[in-house]
Amino acid sequence: MRKNLKKSLLLYLCTGPVFPPGSIAGAVEDAVRGGVTMVQIREKEAPAGDFYRTALDVKKVTDRFHIPLVINDRLDIALAAGAGGLHIGQSDLPLREARRLAGKALFIGVSVSTPEQALEAERDGADYLGAGAVYPTGSKTDAGQAIGLARLAGICAAVRIPVVGIGGINAENAAEVIKAGAAGIAVISAILSRRDTEAAARALGSVLAERHEIVP
Amino acid sequence: MRKNLKKSLLLYLCTGPVFPPGSIAGAVEDAVRGGVTMVQIREKEAPAGDFYRTALDVKKVTDRFHIPLVINDRLDIALAAGAGGLHIGQSDLPLREARRLAGKALFIGVSVSTPEQALEAERDGADYLGAGAVYPTGSKTDAGQAIGLARLAGICAAVRIPVVGIGGINAENAAEVIKAGAAGIAVISAILSRRDTEAAARALGSVLAERHEIVP
Numbered sequence: 270m271r272k273n274l275k276k277s278l279l280l281y282l283c284t285g286p287v288f289p290p291g292s293i294a295g296a297v298e299d300a301v302r303g304g305v306t307m308v309q310i311r312e313k314e315a316p317a318g319d320f321y322r323t324a325l326d327v328k329k330v331t332d333r334f335h336i337p338l339v340i341n342d343r344l345d346i347a348l349a350a351g352a353g354g355l356h357i358g359q360s361d362l363p364l365r366e367a368r369r370l371a372g373k374a375l376f377i378g379v380s381v382s383t384p385e386q387a388l389e390a391e392r393d394g395a396d397y398l399g400a401g402a403v404y405p406t407g408s409k410t411d412a413g414q415a416i417g418l419a420r421l422a423g424i425c426a427a428v429r430i431p432v433v434g435i436g437g438i439n440a441e442n443a444a445e446v447i448k449a450g451a452a453g454i455a456v457i458s459a460i461l462s463r464r465d466t467e468a469a470a471r472a473l474g475s476v477l478a479e480r481h482e483i484v485p
Numbered sequence: 486m487r488k489n490l491k492k493s494l495l496l497y498l499c500t501g502p503v504f505p506p507g508s509i510a511g512a513v514e515d516a517v518r519g520g521v522t523m524v525q526i527r528e529k530e531a532p533a534g535d536f537y538r539t540a541l542d543v544k545k546v547t548d549r550f551h552i553p554l555v556i557n558d559r560l561d562i563a564l565a566a567g568a569g570g571l572h573i574g575q576s577d578l579p580l581r582e583a584r585r586l587a588g589k590a591l592f593i594g595v596s597v598s599t600p601e602q603a604l605e606a607e608r609d610g611a612d613y614l615g616a617g618a619v620y621p622t623g624s625k626t627d628a629g630q631a632i633g634l635a636r637l638a639g640i641c642a643a644v645r646i647p648v649v650g651i652g653g654i655n656a657e658n659a660a661e662v663i664k665a666g667a668a669g670i671a672v673i674s675a676i677l678s679r680r681d682t683e684a685a686a687r688a689l690g691s692v693l694a695e696r697h698e699i700v701p
Contacts, residue, residue, distance in 0.1 A: 316576035317558055342533055345560035349582040360532035366565040 274376060274397055275431040276306065277337050278453035280474055283309040283435070284327075285457035294326040296466050301334045303470025305460070306453070309339040309356050317346060324350035339378065347375055354378060356399065359386065368394040380435075382416050384427040391428045399455055400424045402436025403446055407458070418449045425450030443476045453477070490592060490613055491647040492522065493553050494669035496690055499525040499651070500543075501673035510542040512682050517550045519686025521676070522669070525555040525572050533562060540566035555594065563591055570594060572615065575602065584610040596651075598632050600643040607644045615671055616640045618652025619662055623674070634665045641666030659692045669693070 282305040284293055297308055308331050312320040324338070324346055331338040337353035340346050344367055347355045354376040357367055364379055371377060376396040381387045387398055405415045415436065416424075425432045431452035438446055439459040446454050456473065463469035498521040500509055513524055524547050528536040540554070540562055547554040553569035556562050560583055563571045570592040573583055580595055587593060592612040597603045603614055621631045631652065632640075641648045647668035654662055655675045662670050672689065679685035 316574075317578045318576045321578055321582070343559075343561065345564075345578060345583075345586060348561075348586055349578055358532075360534045362533045362537055362561060362565055366537070367561075370561060370564055 274337075275452045278397060278431050278433045278455075279306045279477055280304055280470065281307045281309065281433050281435075281453055281455040282460055282470070283311055283341070283455055283457050284461065285311050293323055294330055296461060297327050298330045300460050300466040300470045301330060301336060303460075303467035304474030305336070305470050307337050307339060309341055309354075309455070311341040313342075317343065321346050321349055324352060328352065337376075344370055344375070347371075354396070356380070364390055364393040364395060378433075381424060382413060383420070384423045387424045387428045387432070391430050395430060397430055397452075398424065398428065398432045399435045400432050400451070401434060401455075403434045404437025404442065406437040418445060421446065421451065422449040440472045440476050443473055444479070447477065490553075491668045494613060494647055494649045494671075495522045495693055496520055496686065497523045497525065497649050497651075497669055497671040498676055498686070499527055499557070499671055499673050500677065501527050509539055510546055512677060513543050514546045515681070515683040516676050516686045517546060517552060519676075519683035520690030521552070521686050523553050523555060525557055525671070527557040529558075533559065537562050537565055540568060544568065553592075560586055560591070563587075570612070572596070580606055580609040580611060594649075597640060598629055599636070600639045603640045603644050603648070607646050611646060613646055613668075614640065614644065614648045615651045616648050616667070617650060617671075619650045620653025620658065622653040634661060637662065637667065638665040656688045656692050659689055660695070663693065 282300050308327060310324055310327055324340060328338050328350055339354040339356050340352045341356045342361050344355050355367060355371060356378040358380040367377055378397045378399055379390040379395040380399045381390055390398055400421050402415050403421050421434055433453045433455045434446040434451040435455035438454045438456055443454050460466050460469045498516050524543060526540055526543055540556060544554050544566055555570040555572050556568045557572050558577050560571050571587060572594040574596040583593055594613045594615055595606040595611040596615045597606055606614055616637050618631050619637050637650055649669045649671045650662040650667040651671035654670045654672055659670050676682050676685045
């Protein structure tokens with residue numbers, strides 16, 4: 270899993286508050302069919318039981334398409350649902366504790382917004398980083414101020430683990446995120462706010478495919 | 486731990502939304518000095534990192550007084566903080582999954598409001614039950630309608646594991662909760678809404694001590 274993690278980060282779909290609750294699995298399935306390479310479930314408001322059941326529902330989809338499922342924040346739900354990975358932010362359980370509890374059962378991604386946080390996360394055992402918000406975004410209200418492309422490039426240059434850009438990324442600006450050194454893009458609205466999530470994913474995927482032909 | 490669990494349930498303090506955020510550990514320490522026998526931390530709103538740090542702070546107190554610390558809902562935080570137990574509600578991670586992940590590291594309590602839920606939880610591996618709300622309460626907004634003493638007695642009679650009553654319990658009605666078959670009382674406001682948490686705990690403790698002389 271970790272060996273192919275960099276590839277899995279290319280088009281990383283996060284569910285978020287923009288998403289209508291209920292039938293997440295259906296929209297995710299369409300998006301995965303459109304080329305999404307990894308899926309993260311964020312459920313900041315739902316009770317743990319609902320979060321767990323959503324994880325199981327989405328896992329049926331990600332398993333069928335052989336892509337990793339990542340759980341945001343809740344290590345216990347990640348383990349219970351048999352997810353591939355855990356994603357934690359700077360205000361979640363400390364990475365070292367998460368690493369210790371997860372053992373080899375989960376890869377772990379960490380949200381960072383500075384090269385210092387990136388280096389710290391790499392040192393403490395992160396498998397990948399989510400850097401952002403690259404651009405201003407309305408999807409993730411706790412994402413903070415936009416860091417911009419230069420800071421993103423600084424983060425990518427500071428660490429050896431792969432970095433995915435997140436925040437306000439769409440088909441128009443995705444190429445420059447990859448150019449800044451990111452292994453991929455993480456999106457919420459750019460896919461989930463569209464009626465046709467499959468087409469939205471496909472459009473993003475084709476931009477990324479072009480970039481990958483140019484970028485070494 | 487499990488062997489003495491029934492005794493630990495006698496005067497069970499839960500932190501809750503009535504509690505002023507910040508210096509939880511200080512108020513808990515006073516309450517423990519007043520006779521609290523077990524402490525549960527509930528942090529439904531705080532980020533996981535804050536919850537974890539609060540757990541470590543309170544654990545210093547509970548360790549010093551040799552009483553168990555219980556974490557509400559978050560199995561991962563319970564494990565990370567080295568708590569004694571986990572408490573889950575009907576909408577949290579399913580008990581079987583929690584039991585599987587916790588192994589022998591944690592005892593597990595489950596909130597129930599009917600004899601059917603009590604039997605199911607016992608069957609799925611609960612170590613104790615929190616039954617309620619016994620009386621109407623304002624401290625725990627998700628506690629549902631009051632079940633009353635008769636239903637509490639029915640729950641206590643249905644299972645072999647110890648049951649603690651929760652919800653609207655105070656020094657005036659604590660004795661009848663024990664009389665209904667509960668091993669103890671769980672309180673939030675009755676201790677934490679008082680300025681002198683040590684005196685509040687002591688007052689409750691003396692009522693319980695009286696009952697214990699009468700009830701076999």
